[in-house]
Amino acid sequence: MARPASRRTVIGAAVAAASAGALGSAAPAGAAAPRRAATAAPAAPRTVDNRFWSTYTDWRCGDAAGVRAVAGRRPGVVIAAPLGSAEITDPHTGRTQSWEYATWTSPEHRSAVPATEAVASWNADTPPGTWIRIELSGRYSDGGRTPWFVMGHWASGDGDIRRTSVDDQGDGKASVWTDTFAVDDAASGLRLTSYQLRVTLYRRPGTRLTPTVWRLGAMASDVPDRFEVPASVPGPARELDVPRYSQNTHVGQYPEYDNGGEAWCSPTSSQMIVEYWGRGPTAAELAWVNPEFDDPQVCHAARFTYDYQYAGCGNWPFNAAYAATYRDMSAVVTRLTSLTDLETLVRAGIPAITSQSFLEKELTGAGYGTSGHLMTVVGFTPDGDVVANDPASPSNEAVRRVYRRAEWERIWLRTKRLNASGRVVSGTGGICYLFWPVRPTPAQRRALEAVGVH
Numbered sequence: 001m002a003r004p005a006s007r008r009t010v011i012g013a014a015v016a017a018a019s020a021g022a023l024g025s026a027a028p029a030g031a032a033a034p035r036r037a038a039t040a041a042p043a044a045p046r047t048v049d050n051r052f053w054s055t056y057t058d059w060r061c062g063d064a065a066g067v068r069a070v071a072g073r074r075p076g077v078v079i080a081a082p083l084g085s086a087e088i089t090d091p092h093t094g095r096t097q098s099w100e101y102a103t104w105t106s107p108e109h110r111s112a113v114p115a116t117e118a119v120a121s122w123n124a125d126t127p128p129g130t131w132i133r134i135e136l137s138g139r140y141s142d143g144g145r146t147p148w149f150v151m152g153h154w155a156s157g158d159g160d161i162r163r164t165s166v167d168d169q170g171d172g173k174a175s176v177w178t179d180t181f182a183v184d185d186a187a188s189g190l191r192l193t194s195y196q197l198r199v200t201l202y203r204r205p206g207t208r209l210t211p212t213v214w215r216l217g218a219m220a221s222d223v224p225d226r227f228e229v230p231a232s233v234p235g236p237a238r239e240l241d242v243p244r245y246s247q248n249t250h251v252g253q254y255p256e257y258d259n260g261g262e263a264w265c266s267p268t269s270s271q272m273i274v275e276y277w278g279r280g281p282t283a284a285e286l287a288w289v290n291p292e293f294d295d296p297q298v299c300h301a302a303r304f305t306y307d308y309q310y311a312g313c314g315n316w317p318f319n320a321a322y323a324a325t326y327r328d329m330s331a332v333v334t335r336l337t338s339l340t341d342l343e344t345l346v347r348a349g350i351p352a353i354t355s356q357s358f359l360e361k362e363l364t365g366a367g368y369g370t371s372g373h374l375m376t377v378v379g380f381t382p383d384g385d386v387v388a389n390d391p392a393s394p395s396n397e398a399v400r401r402v403y404r405r406a407e408w409e410r411i412w413l414r415t416k417r418l419n420a421s422g423r424v425v426s427g428t429g430g431i432c433y434l435f436w437p438v439r440p441t442p443a444q445r446r447a448l449e450a451v452g453v454h
Contacts, residue, residue, distance in 0.1 A: 052217030066102025079210040092162035114191035115220035123215035123324035131155035138195030162308040223429040234384020244399035247391040267301035268391040279326035348447035
């Protein structure tokens with residue numbers, strides 16, 4: 001569970017989507033087609049647009065300044081000839097160092113969804129002595145342009161820089177809240193209509209070191225402002241065999257990484273899915289963990305997803321980037337539109353990490369309420385209820401939970417809710433992390449494409 005005053009609440013107070021209506025849901029595979037009316041109902045408006053650059057052609061289409069595209073099993077961009085060097089002070093260590101740098105800037109992507117929010121995500125390898133900076137700039141529906149907003153300073157390790165988001169970014173029309181670009185007053189009708197992403201690759205001067213960026217992109221969205229969501233029709237049952245870890249067995253561990261326990265829902269969930277795909281840290285990589293602690297890989301995930309500005313492990317893109325540091329793994333942050341989307345993924349063997357907030361009475365069997373919590377959806381019962389690995393459990397054995405479909409779908413997809421004080425606060429509107437192998441099966445590829453991820 002996230003800390004009580006999360007930046008999601010801040011976003012919800014600042015952003016009220018102006019478009020009305022609700023997200024549609026497709027009928028499950030094999031279901032009988034409904035009887036058609038004389039005039040077909042209009043399709044629900046599209047609310048989510050994903051664009052990720054990851055192919056050799058993609059990397060050759062951008063603006064390369066000191067970088068080159070590399071082909072092979074996993075195409076990407078690397079430093080070719082640095083543009084120069086810069087003195088950069090890490091705000092979290094106070095250390096000033098010189099870094100050589102080069103940049104890759106994406107073509108401008110016109111979003112199919114004029115957006116109130118955008119979340120970038122990336123997959124990269126950053127050997128010691130290297131790191132990357134990710135930025136977003138776009139065009140508004142009123143014709144104006146944003147500045148370049150920093151979406152993260154990132155490295156897989158923490159010896160060269162401190163992995164961090166950047167606070168206090170805004171232009172009077174939009175702001176960046178940790179990992180999310182958000183229009184300040186969505187009710188005004190202002191939207192982000194197109195955007196570019198820029199990644200700057202850094203290395204120690206005088207070396208041949210280089211980061212490799214394999215995937216870069218963003219999810220842009222305009223989810224309707226709503227307290228309720230329509231119920232989707234249950235599809236076929238399936239449950240995936242995903243490892244189960246409790247965050248609460250780590251209470252008080254590593255205060256420097258937000259003290260374990262309820263603050264570790266995101267890295268605990270991420271670690272479950274990393275291990276589902278047969279990946280994970282080696283014994284040598286876990287040697288730093290206190291040997292008295294159980295499940296040291298959860299501690300490892302917390303350390304290497306920790307955002308030093310946010311002072312927590314719940315930065316969405318940092319969790320996706322962590323998963324992609326493992327062999328041949330891809331990962332993104334996106335939004336889904338219904339439990340039908342999750343069923344499509346689970347049927348193909350892809351679990352998902354979802355973000356939700358709720359009062360204890362709103363989710364039967366949870367036994368707690370939260371202003372923000374990540375859990376892993378691993379399956380569905382024959383009745384369509386959600387099988388979740390919920391890390392907010394007292395033990396690993398208690399992690400598997402079954403939650404009522406309608407309740408769970410509501411707390412995950414809504415964008416507004418009432419908190420325990422009766423105040424209107426935000427919901428996360430279908431946010432999830434997806435991790436999958438670089439070379440998915442044909443069925444997995446089709447499932448990802450069905451939910452807009454390529």
